[in-house]
Amino acid sequence: MATTYTVEEEPLRRFIEANVPGHSQAEVSVTRHPGGHSCETWSTVVNGEKWILRRPPRGGVQKGASNMSREYRVMTALGDTPVPVPRTIALCEDPDVIGAPFFLMEEVDGVVLRHEFLPDFEGTAERRRALGESLVDTLSAMHAVDWKQVGLEKHGRPATFLERNLDLMKKHWEAVRQRPIEAIERVGAYLESHIPPATEHPTIVHGDYKLDNVMWKRDELATMNAVLDWEVSTIADPLVDLGWLRGFWYDAGSQRGDLTLGPSLEASGGFLSRNEIVERYAEKTGRDTTLLPWFEAFGMWKIAIIMEASYARFLVGKSDDQMFATLDQIVPALGGAAVHALEEAGIF
Numbered sequence: 001m002a003t004t005y006t007v008e009e010e011p012l013r014r015f016i017e018a019n020v021p022g023h024s025q026a027e028v029s030v031t032r033h034p035g036g037h038s039c040e041t042w043s044t045v046v047n048g049e050k051w052i053l054r055r056p057p058r059g060g061v062q063k064g065a066s067n068m069s070r071e072y073r074v075m076t077a078l079g080d081t082p083v084p085v086p087r088t089i090a091l092c093e094d095p096d097v098i099g100a101p102f103f104l105m106e107e108v109d110g111v112v113l114r115h116e117f118l119p120d121f122e123g124t125a126e127r128r129r130a131l132g133e134s135l136v137d138t139l140s141a142m143h144a145v146d147w148k149q150v151g152l153e154k155h156g157r158p159a160t161f162l163e164r165n166l167d168l169m170k171k172h173w174e175a176v177r178q179r180p181i182e183a184i185e186r187v188g189a190y191l192e193s194h195i196p197p198a199t200e201h202p203t204i205v206h207g208d209y210k211l212d213n214v215m216w217k218r219d220e221l222a223t224m225n226a227v228l229d230w231e232v233s234t235i236a237d238p239l240v241d242l243g244w245l246r247g248f249w250y251d252a253g254s255q256r257g258d259l260t261l262g263p264s265l266e267a268s269g270g271f272l273s274r275n276e277i278v279e280r281y282a283e284k285t286g287r288d289t290t291l292l293p294w295f296e297a298f299g300m301w302k303i304a305i306i307m308e309a310s311y312a313r314f315l316v317g318k319s320d321d322q323m324f325a326t327l328d329q330i331v332p333a334l335g336g337a338a339v340h341a342l343e344e345a346g347i348f
Contacts, residue, residue: 005058006030007042011097012053016046019090020104023047039068039231043107050107051089054231055100057310058318069093070155071231072103074204077150082141084226108226110215116265121218125270130222132272133280135211138224139245140284143203143238156235158202162195162298169305176309183335187301190342196291199237207232209241210248242281243295244303247341249274293345297338304334 013028020026026046030053033041042053054068072091079085089104113131117123147155157164170188177184206213208229215226250265251274265271272280282289308331314324342348 007098015092015097051104052107053102053104055102067231068101068103074230074233077152081145084224086226108215110225111218112215114212127221128270134222134224136277136280145204147204147235158235159198161236166192169302173305176312181332181335183339184304187297187338191298202235203238205234205236205240209245239292239295243292244299246274247296247299296341300334300338304331307331
């Protein structure tokens with residue numbers, strides 16, 4: 001049976017009083033936020049202000065994942081760019097304060113679409129089309145940011161990112177897998193033997209860019225007011241993000257995509273198609289997307305392994321996220337999505 005976790009308010013209060021200007025005397029309350037699966041997310045009220053606390057998941061996590069310093073650094077750097085991000089407040093790298101490193105950011109009010117539209121944010125045909133266009137346009141804007149100019153020179157090593165990531169994920173799979181999954185083995189072998197050359201124009205890469213990791217303004221058609229969950233961001237080939245986005249997207253009649261777009265969203269139709277996403281991105285950025293099938297398969301293969309690690313933590317009671325109980329079926333489906341991405345391109 002999974003344990004229910006908490007964040008101790010008293011040491012958090014002392015940290016805030018010592019490190020956040022204007023809060024030398026703080027009243028603090030913390031409750032679990034319903035969003036956020038990769039990292040623990042906590043709603044935090046400090047002297048009446050609504051903040052969000054982010055900390056890594058309990059138990060062992062993949063090297064380089066759930067990095068609070070990385071997430072805080074990139075959101076701080078993007079604060080004055082066209083990419084919408086929550087305002088960062090404070091970073092704590094000392095695990096002794098609440099039991100793990102964490103950071104605080106403002107709570108942004110808005111709509112996150114995961115399973116269905118909301119009564120006050122209806123899925124009209126006009127809105128569905130506009131949401132897809134805005135998602136692509138924000139990704140294009142993110143990839144246009146001069147990462148050196150905003151102080152992210154040390155945020156990644158783009159020249160060897162793909163090789164290092166493949167090797168890391170292969171080792172991670174060996175460490176966390178709970179059962180044999182032929183699709184993951186097959187795709188991994190293909191990816192390793194067909195690594196694309198390093199891009200000459202690396203960009204900021206979010207690493208988990210998809211519909212349910214962004215937030216929309218409630219009272220506008222399709223205005224994004226926050227890109228969330230930056231803990232695996234880096235500097236790399238921008239096709240990493242585009243392949244991830246296309247891999248999680250839903251096309252009518254497809255067997256994948258419902259992991260992000262829930263049944264109510266799917267049935268409504270009217271979104272951009274997967275290919276329209278790629279076409280709009282190429283038009284906005286001028287980038288060559290010929291090698292995108294490799295990156296899409298890479299994204300689906302990678303998330304399958306990451307989710308197997310979450311499933312392993314859940315099985316031994318190191319996570320209280322009940323969504324992880326469904327990963328016995330979702331992980332093989334993600335492996336199948338990686339195979340499908342290559343089949344669709346005529347590779348498999």
